[in-house]
Amino acid sequence: MSASVPTEIYESGDSALRVVALSSASEDNWLTVHRLADWLEDCGAEGLHGAVPTYDSVLVEFDPVLVSARQVRAFVKLGLLEIGSLAGEASAPREFDVPVVYGGIYGPDLERVAEYQGITTEEVIRLHTEKTYTVRCLGAPAGSPMMDGPAFPQPVPRLKDPRLSVPAGAVSVAGRQAVIAPAVAPGGWCVLGQTPLTVLNIRREPLVPYKPGDILRFRQIDAADFDKYVGQELEPRP
Amino acid sequence: MSGKILIQQSGNSVVTDLGRTRGPRFGLPVNGALDQYSARAANILAGNLDNEPLIEVTALDFRMKAESDILIAVTGAPLTLTVGGRPSSQWEPISVRAGETISIRAINRGLRAYLAVHGSFEVPTLLGSCAPDTVVGFGLQLREGTELVTRRSVVPVRQPYFDLPLFRLGIERPDMGPQLLVDVTDGPDVEDFGESGELLFTSEYAVSGRSNHIGLRLGGQLPERTSSGEVLSRGVPVGAVEVPSREELLVLHRGRGVTAGYPVLAVVTSMGLDVLAQARPGDKVRFRKTTVGEATAAHRRSRAQLETLRESVNTVFGLLGIGCRPQWQDLTVAACS
Numbered sequence: 001m002s003a004s005v006p007t008e009i010y011e012s013g014d015s016a017l018r019v020v021a022l023s024s025a026s027e028d029n030w031l032t033v034h035r036l037a038d039w040l041e042d043c044g045a046e047g048l049h050g051a052v053p054t055y056d057s058v059l060v061e062f063d064p065v066l067v068s069a070r071q072v073r074a075f076v077k078l079g080l081l082e083i084g085s086l087a088g089e090a091s092a093p094r095e096f097d098v099p100v101v102y103g104g105i106y107g108p109d110l111e112r113v114a115e116y117q118g119i120t121t122e123e124v125i126r127l128h129t130e131k132t133y134t135v136r137c138l139g140a141p142a143g144s145p146m147m148d149g150p151a152f153p154q155p156v157p158r159l160k161d162p163r164l165s166v167p168a169g170a171v172s173v174a175g176r177q178a179v180i181a182p183a184v185a186p187g188g189w190c191v192l193g194q195t196p197l198t199v200l201n202i203r204r205e206p207l208v209p210y211k212p213g214d215i216l217r218f219r220q221i222d223a224a225d226f227d228k229y230v231g232q233e234l235e236p237r238p
Numbered sequence: 239m240s241g242k243i244l245i246q247q248s249g250n251s252v253v254t255d256l257g258r259t260r261g262p263r264f265g266l267p268v269n270g271a272l273d274q275y276s277a278r279a280a281n282i283l284a285g286n287l288d289n290e291p292l293i294e295v296t297a298l299d300f301r302m303k304a305e306s307d308i309l310i311a312v313t314g315a316p317l318t319l320t321v322g323g324r325p326s327s328q329w330e331p332i333s334v335r336a337g338e339t340i341s342i343r344a345i346n347r348g349l350r351a352y353l354a355v356h357g358s359f360e361v362p363t364l365l366g367s368c369a370p371d372t373v374v375g376f377g378l379q380l381r382e383g384t385e386l387v388t389r390r391s392v393v394p395v396r397q398p399y400f401d402l403p404l405f406r407l408g409i410e411r412p413d414m415g416p417q418l419l420v421d422v423t424d425g426p427d428v429e430d431f432g433e434s435g436e437l438l439f440t441s442e443y444a445v446s447g448r449s450n451h452i453g454l455r456l457g458g459q460l461p462e463r464t465s466s467g468e469v470l471s472r473g474v475p476v477g478a479v480e481v482p483s484r485e486e487l488l489v490l491h492r493g494r495g496v497t498a499g500y501p502v503l504a505v506v507t508s509m510g511l512d513v514l515a516q517a518r519p520g521d522k523v524r525f526r527k528t529t530v531g532e533a534t535a536a537h538r539r540s541r542a543q544l545e546t547l548r549e550s551v552n553t554v555f556g557l558l559g560i561g562c563r564p565q566w567q568d569l570t571v572a573a574c575s
Contacts, residue, residue, distance in 0.1 A: 011505075013476075016475035018473070037263075050263040053473070055472075059262070064534045069530050069534065140497050142265055143265030183373050184373075207264055207364075208264070
């Protein structure tokens with residue numbers, strides 16, 4: 001990554017700043033905001049609560065009684081200089097295999113997605129399983145792994161009526177994105193399938209096993225095998 | 239010595255603290271007491287650290303029994319408070335004898351009350367906070383029969399004459415509904431709304447019944463987004479004002495999903511979020527534009543007042559030997575005058 005990814009810093013209330021990376025290369029933007037978030041986390045400065053990096057931006061949250069927005073802004077600029085001078089790539093990503101039962105009660109939107117894309121359900125599953133996914137960021141709810149979606153012909157429209165409850169383990173797509181739901185939550189994404197593995201464990205820190213930069217692959221399993229995996233946790237490949 | 243309390247009527251109550259500030263990094267909302275000022279004040283009045291676990295009571299009546307001698311303070315929305323059947327005052331420390339019932343009834347004007355107990359409670363934490371997170375299924379929802387262990391018990395402290403309140407500490411109580419004024423600063427995406435963004439400051443909004451700790455929904459004249467196209471998911475601050483639909487304005491509060499893809503028109507200040515924490519369905523909200531500099535200055539003044547309160551509480555508690563050995567012998571002449 002070059003040292004010169006341009007950035008802009010926006011006020012976001014009295015307790016947060018939004019830092020946006022403005023390169024035309026989305027990969028550089030992503031690296032910049034995640035490295036900045038790591039740098040801010042590691043330096044443990046007083047008054048900084050933490051940083052929430054996503055694709056091209058990072059939200060930096062702070063306690064406005066302990067530190068001012070202007071001080072945090074100066075600090076972010078220092079961080080951007082520091083990470084710009086770091087050589088080499090980030091640490092090696094870990095890889096996760098995610099068994100998924102597609103369609104039926106596990107993936108109620110599989111046929112809808114296939115129909116909209118003008119391809120067969122088998123083709124949807126093939127496109128979904130043949131891609132290698134990089135975890136771009138942890139999102140809502142509950143540290144969901146946000147990933148760039150499979151190579152479908154069209155972006156996937158969200159459901160007109162979001163579901164009030166989507167089960168944990170639901171494997172979904174929307175727009176050009178893909179995700180696994182770590183916990184039960186409402187959702188408007190199209191559910192293609194479900195993994196029987198446990199993703200979220202609140203008795204462990206971190207609560208989810210992957211972090212941004214890690215790699216996920218989906219693998220189709222039979223519905224008959226779903227129960228065999230129940231109770232197992234999602235873990236990186238050794 | 240530890241103490242104990244027994245929940246007799248839980249209503250809608252949880253044990254919480256000032257929030258999970260490390261949560262957003264891991265995709266969890268900060269959560270915690272919605273009215274942070276009242277929560278801090280309750281803990282300070284009970285001789286605790288600001289961030290110690292306390293009880294948040296939302297809207298419904300609540301009753302608990304002291305099973306040992308304890309010292310409490312109740313803040314937040316106006317309500318009818320009785321201790322052992324005697325009417326008692328909010329925003330003051332109250333000594334409670336073993337066997338007495340503490341009753342919170344008829345929360346009015348605001349929505350949330352805070353009850354701190356000296357010594358706080360032993361409760362489980364997640365990422366350093368006991369604040370409930372309904373999405374990941376963490377937290378202590380109180381029920382009838384729940385017992386909480388306090389870290390300290392306090393021998394009864396009582397005015398010998400007429401049962402008058404012992405403490406007159408003088409603390410600023412926040413103003414509450416039904417007409418609320420909420421300060422906001424420009425959001426990072428204010429330009430996406432063009433001139434219609436000004437509607438936020440000229441219109442009055444009504445709080446919808448579909449509001450909760452995740453966000454408040456407000457009906458009224460809605461600014462309209464002039465930009466188009468999908469926005470990449472981004473971290474959204476607590477207090478973000480968004481216009482996700484044509485029906486309502488959405489103001490995100492402490493339970494908000496950490497990332498979202500809607501443009502942020504404005505952001506409610508930290509003090510404004512305390513005001514919204516007390517908004518009841520049907521209350522009217524007006525927004526007032528401020529700057530980050532002014533908002534921070536006002537916030538710091540408010541916190542400085544709480545620090546002054548803490549000093550008064552420490553002095554009084556020190557004299558009475560609450561939370562430490564009696565210190566009459568250590569008093570300087572100046573402190574007695």
